[in-house]
Amino acid sequence: MTIIGLPARTRPRYGVAVVGGAAALEDAPEESVEALAVRFRAGHEAALGEVYDRWSSLVHSYALRALQDTQDAEDVTQHVFVAAWQGREKMTPGPHTFPAWLIGIARHKISDARAARARDVRRIEAVAAVTPSAEVVGTEDVMEPDRLVVRQAVDEMGEPRRTIMLLAFWQDLTHVDIAATTGLPLGTVKSHVRRGLTQLHHTLEEVRHGSR
């Protein structure tokens, strides 16, 4: 079979910078996220899919950790994105709109799910005299959303920073070991680790700011 090349794109399909490789992701994610936010707010249906694709793992992981139940976590994830879409006109588009906003909605939906659970427990209690335990209702770790936002930010970093960050903070390798593993100079490793931490610090500040 003759291979026909992919048709060349003659014009961008949206007026948005197309996110290409990892380097582009690191350099300018803000502009495209803000543009996505504008389209989302304007009710472009494709934007809902894009927002879902990019942040459903964040929301789902948060719900899963808070509720410790697959079905409840899926339901909460669904409620969050539907609520976000229905309430999109209340959202202020910005470069860091989505994580804070979606986590904020998720917090409410998780607490609704817990309330529903507590009602069920009380019902069972009335029948079987069982005491509701914290385990059933779930406990909230206030750091959890930050940890998940940071994890996503690290996964979205360009290489080699992403690998260096994972080796340094997840595998707890020393900088010397990372230099040996990656074949990069020690000074480069150190500067990636420092800048990586600074970058995450800024991300968290902006996300927190975005939630106000």
Add this chain to the structure above:
Amino acid sequence: MAHADIDDLAALVIEPADVPGPVRRHVGACERCSATVEALSTTRGALGADPLVAPPPELRARVMAEALGPSTAAATETGTGETPPGDPVPLASRHRGGVPLWLASAAAVTALVAGLGVGRMSVGEPEAAPVEPEPTGAVLAATPLTALGSDAPRGAVEAVNASDDVVTVSVRATELGDEPGYHEVWLINVDGERMVALGILARSDNGTFEVPRRLIEDGYRIVDISVEPDDGDPTHSGVSLARGELV
């Protein structure tokens, strides 16, 4: 002394021994810099979370269906009598909805095709598997799929007659590999200049997509499966895993 460079402050959190004495002494005396160090240690404490857990693929269709409502599901209705009761969709409006759909962007098409699975789910069908071809439909065209530039088999595609103006394209792919990303199905025109996105192979390497017959007749006959990174770009990634031409 001027305020310390933030990367030095980060170093103070990560490896204090690397930081020169004057910087450490400045931070000890400077409220602003010590507050930044504290914030950086909080960030340091937020590292180490396990990888994020994606929800199951079928949840996307549920979200799109509930958020975008029955009108979208109706726009992609299969016309096989599965319109939810109480929500009749006149044929004309369905037709109107269908035409611009194929002129819309690839992403919009993808979203709407995702909506198709949804309409079915919302009427309570337990099997969310790809739509099976019409049992009475005749096979109009078929092709084996191969890897690009080789004969390595990658499954097969059938185009089945669904109705007067609709063809059902049934993809059964194999050995697409485990490159990260999701698999998207495209129809490339034999003119090599135009292409349309059919949708995502969400559940497995199999999927069924409804295509207006006139697209196939116009030359959109090359079935292409790509691996797409989750980068928000609705266009083809340029990485094709399998191809075949419907003949």
